[in-house]
Amino acid sequence: MPGPTSQPDGLAGIRTLPQLLRWRVKATPAAEAYRHFDATAQRWVSQSWREIDAGFELWRRALAAEEFAPGERVAILMPNGIAHIAMDQAALSRGLVPVPMHAVDNPDSIAYVLVDSGALLLFVDTLERWQAIVATGQPLDHLKRVVCADAGGLITPDARIVGLDHWLAQAAGATAPLPDVVIQPDDLAAIVYTSGTTGRPKGVMLSHGNVVANVKAIARRIKAEPHDVFLSFLPLSHTFERTGGYYYPIAAGACVAYARSVPQLSEDLKRVRPTVLVSVPRIYERIYALIMQHRASAGSIERALLDLTIAVGGRRFDARQRHGVPSLLDRLAWPLLKRLVADKVLARLGGRLRVAVSGGAPIAQPVIRLFLALGLDVLQGYGMTETSPVVSVNTIDDNDPHSVGHVLDGVEVRLGENDELLVRGPSVMLGYWHKPDETRRVKDADGWLHTGDQARIENGRITITGRIKDILVTSTGEKIAPVDLETAILADPLFEQALVVGEQRPFLTALVVLNAKAWVQEKERLAASGKQGGAAERAALLARIAAAVKAYPSYATPRAVWWTLDPWTIASGLLTPTLKNKRPALERRFADEIEHVYAKKPAAITPT
Structure with a gap:
C-alpha cells in the first residue's frame, strides 16, 4: 500500500533506492542531475534533480495505472538514457522489480529472459525489436503490456502494445505527487541476468539493501563530488554501471551525462569532458591501441618524447605510491612533458578526468601503466553481479595496478579450497531467480559466496590469480x-x-x-x-x-x-x-x- 516516505538526514539513513532519490532531490533540488543529447534540437540538454523528478512523476503514474502488484517484474530493453532510468525509478517507486536487459542482445536471449523472469511489462526501444523477439517463437503471453518508445501513432491488432507518448499521456493531468509504495530493504530491487559465458544466463536477485549497502561502501572508498560529471556508456543492464554509474552518482549528487552511442564516444568525451569514468578494460585498450599505432607511425622525436613521458610519468606514479618524492630531474622534466605530451593524449578523454575506474575484467599491465604514467588515476576494482557488484577497489592514494585493491568496508573475504575467493556481506545477492539449487551451490549456509575466482589476499589487498572454471x-x-x-x-x-x-x-x-x-x-x-x-x-x-x-x-x-x-x-x-x-x-x-x-x-x- 502507498504510504509516507520518511526522509533521512543523510546517506547513512538510506535503506531503499526510492528513498535515495527522494533524499537527493530534497538535498540539492537545483543542482545538475542529468545531461543528454537532444537529437531533435541537436544540442546537449541538462536537467536538475527537481526537474528530473518531476519528469519521473509521469512515469510513476503511468505505471501505477497498470495496477501491477508489488513484486511483479518490469523488463527494460532500452539504451542508456533518461527514458531507461525513468522506467527504472517508476518501477522501484511502485514496489516493482526492474529486469534490465542489454539493448543489443540477440532476440533469443531477450525472449529467454522475458519468459524466465515472468515480466508483465516490457519497455522496448523499437517495434522492429519487439517483432524480432516475437519471431523467436517463445511463449510471451504472460506479458500484459509492451511500451514501445518509437511507436507514436502505432496501430496494431495486439492491444498490449502502446506507444510511449500515448502511454505517458494517459497519466497526465494530476498535480499532487504519487506516494511511493512502502518498500523494505529485503524487497527485490532488480533481477539482473548474468552474462552467460558458458550457458543460459541466470537471474541474480538483488535487494534494495544489497544495492544500497554497496553504494554506501563505494561512497566511503571513492569520494565523488557534486561538481563531478560521469559519462555513462556501459549498458545499464551491467551491474557495474547500475551501481557505480547510476545509483552512486545519486548518492554523491553528481551529474551523469549519457553518451549517444559507443561509435560516438570519442566525440562525446571531448564534448562532455567528464571528470569520472566507469568502464570495462576494452575502452582503455582501444585508446591504448590508438596511442601505440600513432607512436609506430610517428617521427623519431615525437616517439622519443612519448617514451620519455611514459618513463618519467611511471616513476612519478611509483614515487607517489611509495609516499616518496620523484628525482630532481623528473620533477624538472615533468611540467614540459605534461604540456607537450600527456595533456594532449588525455585531451582525447576530455581533458578533465581526475579518476577512471576499470572493472568487469582484468586490465593488461601495459595498458593501465600507460594511463597512470600520463597522470590519469585508473583504479582497478573487482566485483561480480552477485555482489551488487563491487567487492574491492584501489584508491588514488593506495593504487597497486597489479591488484584489485582492498576489500570494501563491511565486506568479508577469505580463501577457500583451491584458493577460491569467498565473499560475505550485506551486498551479497539473495540468490538466483527460481534456481534454489544453483543458489545453494554458490552461497553456503553461512552466507559465503563462492566466486569461482582464484586469489591471493595480502594485508587485506586482493589479487585475482585465475578463474577456476576457465583453467x-x-x-x-x-x-x-x-x-x-x-x-x-x-x-x-x-x-x-x-x-x-x-x-x-x-x-x-x-x-x-x-x-x-x-x-x-x-x-x-x-x-x-x-x-x-x-x-x-x-x-x-x-x-x-x-x-x-x-x-x-x-x-x-x-x-x-x-x-x-x-x-x-x-x-x-x-x-x-x-x-x-x-x-x-x-x-x-x-x-x-x-x-x-x-x-x-x-x-x-x-x-x-
Whole structure:
C-alpha cells in the first residue's frame, strides 16, 4: 500500500533506492542531475534533480495505472538514457522489480529472459525489436503490456502494445505527487541476468539493501563530488554501471551525462569532458591501441618524447605510491612533458578526468601503466553481479595496478579450497531467480559466496590469480588460465579480440581478430624486409603473441595461430552483452578451424 516516505538526514539513513532519490532531490533540488543529447534540437540538454523528478512523476503514474502488484517484474530493453532510468525509478517507486536487459542482445536471449523472469511489462526501444523477439517463437503471453518508445501513432491488432507518448499521456493531468509504495530493504530491487559465458544466463536477485549497502561502501572508498560529471556508456543492464554509474552518482549528487552511442564516444568525451569514468578494460585498450599505432607511425622525436613521458610519468606514479618524492630531474622534466605530451593524449578523454575506474575484467599491465604514467588515476576494482557488484577497489592514494585493491568496508573475504575467493556481506545477492539449487551451490549456509575466482589476499589487498572454471589442462598436464593470456595479447594494438584454446591438446592455439589498419601496416613491414605469404604472416603473428605473453611460462605461449578480420559480436552470439568471450560458442563456431590447426605441426616461433 502507498504510504509516507520518511526522509533521512543523510546517506547513512538510506535503506531503499526510492528513498535515495527522494533524499537527493530534497538535498540539492537545483543542482545538475542529468545531461543528454537532444537529437531533435541537436544540442546537449541538462536537467536538475527537481526537474528530473518531476519528469519521473509521469512515469510513476503511468505505471501505477497498470495496477501491477508489488513484486511483479518490469523488463527494460532500452539504451542508456533518461527514458531507461525513468522506467527504472517508476518501477522501484511502485514496489516493482526492474529486469534490465542489454539493448543489443540477440532476440533469443531477450525472449529467454522475458519468459524466465515472468515480466508483465516490457519497455522496448523499437517495434522492429519487439517483432524480432516475437519471431523467436517463445511463449510471451504472460506479458500484459509492451511500451514501445518509437511507436507514436502505432496501430496494431495486439492491444498490449502502446506507444510511449500515448502511454505517458494517459497519466497526465494530476498535480499532487504519487506516494511511493512502502518498500523494505529485503524487497527485490532488480533481477539482473548474468552474462552467460558458458550457458543460459541466470537471474541474480538483488535487494534494495544489497544495492544500497554497496553504494554506501563505494561512497566511503571513492569520494565523488557534486561538481563531478560521469559519462555513462556501459549498458545499464551491467551491474557495474547500475551501481557505480547510476545509483552512486545519486548518492554523491553528481551529474551523469549519457553518451549517444559507443561509435560516438570519442566525440562525446571531448564534448562532455567528464571528470569520472566507469568502464570495462576494452575502452582503455582501444585508446591504448590508438596511442601505440600513432607512436609506430610517428617521427623519431615525437616517439622519443612519448617514451620519455611514459618513463618519467611511471616513476612519478611509483614515487607517489611509495609516499616518496620523484628525482630532481623528473620533477624538472615533468611540467614540459605534461604540456607537450600527456595533456594532449588525455585531451582525447576530455581533458578533465581526475579518476577512471576499470572493472568487469582484468586490465593488461601495459595498458593501465600507460594511463597512470600520463597522470590519469585508473583504479582497478573487482566485483561480480552477485555482489551488487563491487567487492574491492584501489584508491588514488593506495593504487597497486597489479591488484584489485582492498576489500570494501563491511565486506568479508577469505580463501577457500583451491584458493577460491569467498565473499560475505550485506551486498551479497539473495540468490538466483527460481534456481534454489544453483543458489545453494554458490552461497553456503553461512552466507559465503563462492566466486569461482582464484586469489591471493595480502594485508587485506586482493589479487585475482585465475578463474577456476576457465583453467585449461593440456595433454601434457600443464594448467593455464586462458583469460590471463588473452588479456596480455590484447595489450598489443594489432589484436582486437583473442581466444586461447588447448584443452587436452599438446600445445595452445590463439584465435585472434586483427585490427585491419594495424594489420596492413604489419604486412607492409614484412614486405619491406622480404617476407611475404601465409607462412611469414603466421610467424609474425606468433612472434607478436609470444612477446605479449613473455611474462608467462614457456608452455603458456601459443604455438599456433588462426586469424580473421571479421569481429566477433553480441549479435552473432559470440560475445556476452558485456563484451566477454562466449568460450563454448566460439569453440563451436570455429571447431573446423581449430581441428585444422591441430592437424598441422606447430610453427617455430622466431622474433621478427
